[in-house]
Amino acid sequence: MPSVQPRTQVHDVLVIGSGAGGATVAHVLTGLGIHVTLLEAGPMLDPLAEFKEHRWPYDYDHRGAEEGGRRYFGDGKPFGFFTTTSGGWELDGEPYTVADDTEDFWWFRSRIVGGRTNHYGRISLRFSDYDFKPRDRDGLGWNWPIDYEDIAPYYDKAETFIGVVGSQExxxxxxxxxxxxxxxxxxxxxxxxxxxxxxxxxxxxxxxxxxxxxxxxxxxxxxxxxxxxGCVSGANYSASQTQIFPALETGRLEVIDLAMARAITTDESGKVDGVVYVDKRTGQERRVRCRVLVLAASACESARLLLNSKTAEHSDGVANSSGVVGRYLMDTVGFDIGxxxxxxxxxxxxxxxxxxxxxxxxxxxxxxxxxxxxxxxxxxxxxxxxxxxxxxxxxxxxxxxxxxxxxxxxxxxxxxxxxxxxxxxxEMIPNEGSFCEIDPDVVDRHGIPVLRFHFQWxxxxxxxxxxxxxxxxxxxxxxxxxxxxxxxxxxxxISIGGSIIHEVGTARMGNDPGTSALNGFCQAHDPRNLFVCDAASFVSNPDKNPTLTINALAWRASEYLAEAMRSGEL
Amino acid sequence: MGPDIVMTAGENRIPRREVLRQLALALTAAGAGAFNVEAARVVHALAGEARAQAGGYSPVALDAHQFLTVARLAELIVPADEGGGSAVDAGAPEFIDLLCSQNSDLLRTYADGLAWLDAATRRAHDRTFVEASDAQQRELLDGLVAAERGESGSTDLRAGVGFFNWIRMMTVDAYYTSPIGIADVGFRGNRTLGAYQTPREAIEFVTRRADGLGL
Structure with missing residues (x-):
């Protein structure tokens, strides 16, 4: 369909990314009667066509070794042929670079509705009360601006909605x-x-x-x-099946797939007024205007978008007057023995x-x-x-x-x-040597500058x-x-940085706008009509897999955002 | 059954291998040129029969001789026993041929490896691998395993270890990803259940073992 939208159409809430964070925002806001438009860099997911649930290796001539035995040459699908649609360590035409001071860093990116929740391990652990005040414990890192009591009701809501097995211990x-x-x-x-x-x-x-x-x-x-x-019947949590598909049924969610965000735009007052994205179907650049923008593109992808959005009012990138965007990148410490x-x-x-x-x-x-x-x-x-x-x-x-x-x-x-x-x-302690920044020399296939990683254990x-x-x-x-x-x-x-796929911390929250990008509600200190609802907001990276906390923080941010819209503050 | 006419343990096939060996020996005596032509003719005929046996499968990447050699190797690597059929029954030669047809590097690995194997067998026994006796074939594989484990001083054999690893890996994969291999190890899953239970006998077994370990 040709673009019939008037240029002046302003979407209420624009969300970028459809993983645990973006899908929670879409689900909660549409449930509260708010219209949401969501940009996803990958295609719509079709579970019936794509999931290989219950298939046997002998259902395929290559038995899972993949065409030409790619798997034998270390070139197979990440986590095996039968793993669901998700993404990979390398994406065609979308490179990233690793700085000379860094031995290695791996970055797993999904380009699909549901993001990495389609394949993830689904381990769902609450942070402990002490996890929010790590500096008080040992003087290392920084405290969160919120307490366990702030997030506990949202852990309750997230667990109740997505469903988590466990026991009272x-x-x-x-x-x-x-x-x-x-x-x-x-x-x-x-x-x-x-x-x-x-x-x-x-x-x-x-x-x-x-x-x-x-x-x-x-x-x-x-x-x-x-x-x-991937579970065709949806008995496990995936952002796509559990949140995006039901939100679409409300009629209040519009998903624009194959849309790669290039930059955030701001008005003369410095407020976000829209996003420029590349329509991957045509290669053409498009602009979408919004009242409120929620980034949930994954910690590093959101940091990349902020850093690539240099405007007159935000010369170091949107929401980066503190200079912390990209900094304090953490992964999980991984070590396995069998x-x-x-x-x-x-x-x-x-x-x-x-x-x-x-x-x-x-x-x-x-x-x-x-x-x-x-x-x-x-x-x-x-x-x-x-x-x-x-x-x-x-x-x-x-x-x-x-x-x-x-x-x-x-x-x-x-x-x-x-x-x-x-x-x-x-748990990894945040350090000054671990961060991502824009590589001045490399762009992706869309001409968007890519991330360069520094990472030190x-x-x-x-x-x-x-x-x-x-x-x-x-x-x-x-x-x-x-x-x-x-x-x-x-x-x-130790595992290679990034290889546990728990990257967090690249736009951390805090009470001080001079040392943090977001407040405790995942809202940018400046501009205020911008939220970051993926793991970029994390101040620390406790030994609890991050997804459930992404869900809970996004839920809490969504309710706050909805109230601010209702009151006219946003 | 698979395409390994010449070599399986099935009694009705043993004489065929004997025929080939006797023929090969006779032709060797008659002169090298005649031997090659005649042996090729026999192998070709046998490969045709192999295709019939395999449900009409025609190798698409490997030639008939290579395919027969792969089949014999697969039979030696994962033979039939009371727990299940062989890797040939599991479709290993077809699996290998298919992937070779999609990957020129892999095809080269097999072509070079199979040529090495025939050359090594010729040096030792003056015949190709498939023409060699069962004992001669096993002797060669024993040497490769010894070389792999660093128990052999033969640099000549070490050259074949890389290929042996490839064909063993792919043969084993073909077997254990087939219905007979999956049944052999006793996988009971990939079902739809109303509830999950760990069976009492499994719990009792583990409890006894834990007690035995003093845990």
Whole structure:
């Protein structure tokens, strides 16, 4: 359809990005009767056509190795062929660069309605009360301008709406929420739980955004364990299915897909008055005007857009008079170890698919004795194991050990289900050496300047990763297993920055406009009709996966925004 | 059944391999040129039969001899046993041929690797790999495994380890991504359930093991 909109049409609320943040804003605002227009850089998602739920490897001639065996050459789809539509580490024509002072940084970007929530692990952990005041604990980093009490009602709302399994435990590091009944532990998890408790580490039902009873017309989980492929029936949370599609049905949401935002525009008073974007279908530039703008393009993409929006009133980029936009970039400290546990050999085979992901996890247990531990802040432990659907590469290790012949089959039968793994996910302290900025020399295929990343782990994170290593080795050894050395890691054993896909902090909130970009409601100090509702607002990056907190902060910001519009303030 | 007419454990096929070997030996005695032509004719005939056996599958990237050699290797790497069929039954040769048809680097890896294998077998036994006896074929693979593990001083064999790794990896993948391989390891999932339960016998097993470990 040709553009018939009058040039003067001003959209009430324009949202950029349709992931956890943007979709929550769209859902909450349309629910409050407000019209929302949403720009998404990727296409609309079609779950029925795109999700590979319940497919077998042999349904495809390439069995999951992908055309020409791309996967064998390290060139396959991230997280495997069967993973749902999401995005990748590299996007054609959309580069980013890594500064010379940085060993490496990986940036996973989605270009699809729903963003990274289509594939994410769905681990849904509330921040603890102490997570909002980290500087008060150890003098490092900065405090948030909000308290746990400010966000708790929005954790309640987010959990109630999206649906999260879990249990009431009363552990300070892992505040309880409003939960669906969790599925019972898998067999190998019972062994892990015994080893964990022996070490004094709590091991409790996992908290994941999956529903075990029907809500909002979504059927309960059917226990195929394939959340990462996309759930056609929508029994897990994805921003696309849980929020965007229902919001579209209200008639108050318009999604403009394949729209890559180039720059924010402001009027003579410095207020945001619109966005210029590239229509990827035609390659043409378009302009959309708005009363209020909400960025939710992902922490780094939102920072990029702000920094690329230099106007007369905002010479260092919109909302960047403090100069903090792009700064204090954090990822999660990742460290994984697996091992084969002979005690699990011979376990009677059963269907261990479950509700997707692990049924148990270990919240941080050392918050009262950080000084004795020798590193600040904590980590939680995600566990792996069980009888996964065999796929390309599943038995490569068994084959190498066995050589060839029937020995391979015997080895594979012994190994299957006898492997466990532990993934530490820890808090990084923000530092001056970790940030993103506009690369002055590189533009993407649309001519938009790209991000250049600087990223440094400090000794805080390295000491924490060493503690993870010792903990995981002890867990595996207690189970009678043989810990394997970690794979693709730098010398310190820590994950590559960005590789855990928890980038946060690039437009942090705070009470002081001189040291923060946003206030506690994710609203820019200047201009006030701009909000940032992705993880850019994070002041710290606790060991809790960020998505649930993105949902809660976006929900809270949306209610605040709606009230400000109603009162005429915006 | 798969296309491995010459080589499987099926009794009705053993004589065929014997025929080929006797033929090859006889032709060797008759002179190198005659041997090549005759052996090629026999292999071609057998490959035609292989296509029939495989439900009409015609290799699209590998030639008939290469495809037969891949099939024999797949049979040796993942043979049939009481737990399931072989990698050939699981479609490994077709899988490998398909991916080679889509990737010239991979095809070169196979073409070079299979040529190396035939050359190595010729040096040792004066015949191609598929013409060699079962024992001779296993001797070669044993050497490759030893070289892979650093237990062999033969630099000649080390050159073949890279290819052996490729075909083993892809053969094993083809087997365990097939219905028979998935059944072999006992995967019970990919179903739609009304509720999730860990079976009592699995819980009891793990509890006993935990007790045994003193946990």
């Amino acid at each position: 009363g552990i300070r590091s892992a505040p309880d929420g409003i939960f669906h009944d969790p599925p019972p532990p898998k067999a190998h998890e019972l062994l892990i739980e015994r080893a964990s408790r022996r070490m004094g580490i709590p091991c409790i039902p996992n908290r994941r955004a999956v529903i075990t009873r029907s809500i909002n017309g979504r059927p309960a989980c059917h226990y195929c364990g394939q959340c990462g492929r 091992g084969t546990v002979p005690a699990l050999e011979g376990l009677p085979r059963y269907n261990s698919d479950g509700a997707g992901g692990a049924h148990l996890y270990m919240p941080w247990w050392g918050w009262e004795r950080q000084e004795a531990l020798g590193f600040p802040r904590g980590y939680h432990i995600e566990i792996g194991g069980g009888y996964g659907m065999p796929g390309v590469g599943s038995f490569a290790g068994s084959a190498r050990r066995a050589g060839y012949g029937t020995a391979i089959k015997e080895q594979a039968r012994r190994d299957y289900g006898a492997r466990v793994s532990f993934a530490g996910r820890g 400090s000794d805080h994170e390295r000491r924490q990763a060493r503690h993870m290593r010792e903990t995981f080795r002890e867990l595996i050894t207690l189970m009678g297993g043989e810990p394997q050395s970690p794979g693709r890691r730098d010398a310190s054993g």
